[in-house]
Amino acid sequence: ADNSSAQPAGEQKAKKKIALVLPEKIGVNPFFQQMDEGVKKAGKDFGVDVKTIESTDQAAIEQNLRAVVAENYDLIITSSFESEDALKKVATENPDKPFTIIDTTVDLPNVRNVVFREQEAAYLVGAAAGLATKTNTVGIVVAMDIPNLKKWSVGYEEGVKATNPNAKVLVNYVGSFTDPAKAKELAILQHSQGADFINGASAVGDLGVFEAAKEKGFYTSGQDVDRTAIDPEHIVLSQLKGTDAVAYDTVKQFVEGTYKQGTYDYGLKEDGVGVTYVTRETKTPLNAFIGEDIINKVKAIKDEIVSGKRTVTNPLKQ
């Protein structure tokens, strides 16, 4: 569908320039950090100029997108729902310029979409929690009550209920992405209410949840990257999201000329999301709280999801 990527002449003359325009500051968000790392690594590996631009706020996104178009970047990668509106405008006005948006879809011929089904991985974490809990109470600390995070909280709850219909799931919201102190207190409270496994879904607040787990002696899990190494005694799982790989691949395909538009949907099946021990090995030894048994059961659930025998609700499509 696209031919702007295959320009052998250009390759000779000048290095390709690729821009990653992030909708926010990278800040505390490992998701953006991974993307940044993926693009940078690909830049090095394939000899292209890559530039990451962080946007300070909503209004800056469009301006940054327009600026990189004007500065003639060959491929522009952006990400997230925040960029949707801006990308729609800019991509429509520049139909010859290839764009990629990670984590959402923009229905335009010159935009390649990459989306994730995080709820599937969250479901697996929930399933493991439901199986492992001794107190029949588990918790999740969520950053904010916004639709997007429902992929994490709803998927998790569904997973718990699937393996342990009687278990109680405590949900609390921090009200901020950057408040580990409050996240920690919320985790302590959930623990005092009987939760022995508390899933962290509060961005940087997760670090607070981990601390609470260490202090109070309950179990927890992290997000996006493998967090188990930080504290194997208490952080027993991690929900994974392969943003870095996606970003890396995008650059790679673009350089190699295999880049195509269209929508790429990553779930358990495509190995775009996952859970430590279940879909990916880790150096950290498995904690006895979870145990081989449970991992095997969760693996079975994973297979069912992959094969389509079991469906996980997409909370955003209700």
Added chain:
Amino acid sequence: MEHLFDLSLLNSTIRMVTPILLAALGGSLCARVGLFNVGLEGQILVGAFAAVLGNHMTGSVTLGVLFAIVCVLLFSLLFAYLTINLRANEIVVGIASNFLATGLTTYLLRIVFDVKGAFYDKDMQGLPQWSIPVLKNIPVLGDMISGHSPLVFLAFILVVVLQFFYFRTVTGFRLLATGESLVAAQSMGIKTRRMQYGAVLVCGIFCGLAGAQLSLGQVTMFSEGMTAGRGFIALVAMMLGQSNPLGIMGASLLFGFMDAFSIRLQGLSMPTHFTLMMPYVMTVIAMFFFKDKNLLKGKTGASGSTR
């Protein structure tokens, strides 16, 4: 729900309220000399960062806290110099110094620790958790006040200290007089500038402590923007408490309890947004009962002249 309040919630409330209380006490010093310090948020943030940095460099929590104090002192010196010497508008300086604090801490996080977002070291020691031997055995109270960092206890001691300072000491008297009428105080030979500097700098110390409590007491890490608006809540607590230490403590605790209460309500069917709103709504309602008697005073300030 079985019990909307339980001991662990109260215990957590006291901990959560501490940075707010400390900063509000500091803010009251500034307010008392006629400087409205909206820069508390930034000062706490600098304190939180410096505490972690100091701790990381020296491996000592105590030195970490001291380092936080020193850094915030320097930072508040900027506020003092600009507002007192150069007579810049204190609110502009406050807002800009909040921006500066955000920028500086994220920048230094990158430079010093080479990370973005958050610095977390699982080996770093936070502030110890103390329990006071006799008190901890008292049934309800004991559970509430046990297992807190020394700074939590210090904050509540400072309430009393400040109360005595304001209303019993000579320096406190002069400080309050400076705030009540700068012109009259100057005309009596009070070194008002020194008073103002003192107030701003001590406020810096308090904010340093608040930051240290946040990053070494509550958690043991630093993350960008981890103050999450506490400085502004402190400002509200300070005003609601009418710059009286005991009043400030009351206001902070009120806010803290409402916050705790709202956490409990999250489990119920009320939408999260409304439960998060509760502390603010309740504080507005509280204002109907605790009115600022001096409200009109500022407005009569228009009168009077030396001629």
Added chain:
Amino acid sequence: MTVLLEMDRITKQYGTFTANDQVSFSLHEGEIHAIVGENGAGKTTLMRILYGMEQATSGTIRIRGKECQFQNPAAAIQSGIGMVHQHFMLFPSRTVAENIVIGKEPKKGIWFDRRAAAKAVNELSEKYRMSVDANKKVGDCPVGTQQRVEILKVLYNGADIIILDEPTAVLTPLEVGELLVTLKSLAAQGKSIILITHKLHEVMEVADRITVLRSGKITGTMNKADTNVEEISRLMVGRDLVGIKRRERQPGKPILQAEGLFVRGEAGKPLLDNVSFHVNSGEIVGIAGVSGNGQSELIQALTGLLPVDRGTVTLEGKNMTNNTPRSIREAGLAHIPEDRYLWGAAKNSSVKENAMMGHYRKPAFQKAGFLDHKRLNQQVSEWVKSFAVKTESIHERAQNLSGGNLQKVIVAREIGQETPFLIAAEPTRGVDIGAMEFIHQQIMQKRDKGEAVLLISSELTEIMTLSDRILVMYEGKIVGELDTQTATEEEISLLMAGGGH
């Protein structure tokens, strides 16, 4: 006599304006030296320089022959100078004792020894025979007491030189008497006093020497024994005063009627208690009374600034009870307020903005809500000229005007309303004798035109000169009505003191 203080060729410039021009002044030990002069002559400025609140552009100050330079009041206090300002420098929410000892508090370690402070204040007040209640909040004290607090403050700091800037402007005659006695006794005890005042009879009563300032220059320094009121006023004003001529009174129909006004007070005692009176066209009714006996409340009730609980106010036959200030003004009221900085002006605004208050809605100065600045400028400039207001321009900040000059702006504004009814509360507070005469003439003219004036003043002489009838207020009530022709000062004073019943 030894010379204690010398101010040598002091010059003070504000921009291009010279407030003090080569002023030389000396003060002897134990003397009371009065400084008199027109409004804006530079009296306050000179004293502010002496007290370290402002730096002279040139000139030197010597105390006991030693050259001094005061960067701030603290330095002046160190050298034994104390100042009682034209407007008090007090902390209203603090007690009398706290106000007096501030800066030199008795202490125990770091603690403020409030008991010792009260004791010291009581001793001081006994020593100089100025009674105050050490533990009362200053804000709750009458003006006379606040004045005493200011003086005690200066004495507490051990000042040898005491500057008093128009200390009597806000006092009742009784309090003035007490103050003058105090000053004499202080001088007898070796204190040297600089007294600024516009009231020449006070000068003649207490001063040893008199210095006259005019437009920033000294026009003369003389011994009291060698001079008289006429000479001083001529030196001050540059002309002879003519005195006021009073024409036969032509009383007409009532313009203002107050019927049974009642305002509840905080502690049971009413602020206004069944006050009834009327003011006819072509007459000036004076209200005498010790301040704090309901005069302020009466004014506020009449002008719509304080709602009454009972009773009616009728202006030109229209019921105006508890109406808005604006509708009352529109119905025909003008009002010179008693406190010029609280009610009468916005000190950070320009002279013009201050002068246009109450006028800006008149069709002459606006069209459809848009101000006609040209007309306004014209009008205000005219007032400034006719009332001889000393100001660089009508755009000068009111704050920079001398006290008396601001008062003139306010009087000009209110006389200029040309309403059938005028409330004049302390209309000449702080203005010089020339201006006072001018203002009195203006008020008299209003009466002669057949308009009505209600005059409230703590100056008995002012009441006696201007009024046709005199009402006396005591504790919120009107306790007597007298005809000026027949009334005596003693009679009034007795009523004022509550001795009527």
Added chain:
Amino acid sequence: MNRTGSFFASLLHPIVAIVVGFLAGAIAIAASGAPVLETYGEMWKGAFGSFYFFTSTLARATPIILIGLGICLAFRAGFFNMGAEGQMVLGAIAAALTALYLPGPGIVKLLGALLAGIAAGGIWSVLAAWMEVKFKIDLLISTLLMNYIATLFAGYLVTEPFKDNTGSAAMAQSMMIDKSAWLPKLFHGMTLHAGFLIAIILVIVLAFLFRRTIFGYEVNMLGQNPFFAAYGGVNRGKVMLLSMFASGALTGLAGTVEVLGAQYRYIDGALTVPSYAWTGLMATLLANSNPVGTALASILLAALQTGAMGMERNTEVPLEVSGVIQAVLILFVSAKFSYAFLKRRKERKTDGASV
């Protein structure tokens, strides 16, 4: 000193301050290892370097100007309105929902939305004023608290009842407003929209209001000395409520034009994250509540932000440093630098300060 002298002195102040600010910024840049002049060059380009960037700066300045004007009006009337954020957000959400759900042609939606945004901001602000007038509840605190209430409430509306379910549905945002109800862009392909014109017109209106109208005079006097105003017949309650309504209406309008001219929907956090309210407050204070000055200060502050974005795009200086430089510049602009230099022991001290 004579008049021309003091005129130059007043000009010198911001100049010296800005120079010192840039020097301090230069140190920050140098510390991060980038070439100072080039970096500043990029900053300039990012703010004013091309017509596109220039209009972007103006686009960013638009809500700041409106907020600045709103706060300026409240200040003039003697109210310390710290509630711009809440008023702006409520204005924005009201405008968005009106534009979405008001039946009728685009122009009706647009006008309805403008009115709704103005009304929502105004009512929220007047509520605080009313509480102060009626119950003596300090406006400074109440407005500060009401910000949280307003943003949470608006957040609730777009998370629950009025959530956009049409797209990925992952954001707390309203649906997109119909194109016919958008405020037009001023130039093709640029972000600057008609809201800027509205803002500029209002700058002139406000400047005119303060200088030439009865209402402006009454507002000024009320702010200078409420007792004097009451004495002179200014209807205190009315002018208070009116000016606070207008203040909130202007800040509400700031949110409204952002929605109708830039984002075309209400997005949770899109107005609060950029700190428009605080920036507007600074602009007003820097300009001493003068409307034209407020507009200029707003453009300056917006230029610092867009300039920092340009700096980040085109140099190796990280975003964090540009944040530092911005803050430092503001700090020094706010400082009365030359004032202090010139004054130095001279007699120019004004009354109150010298005492």
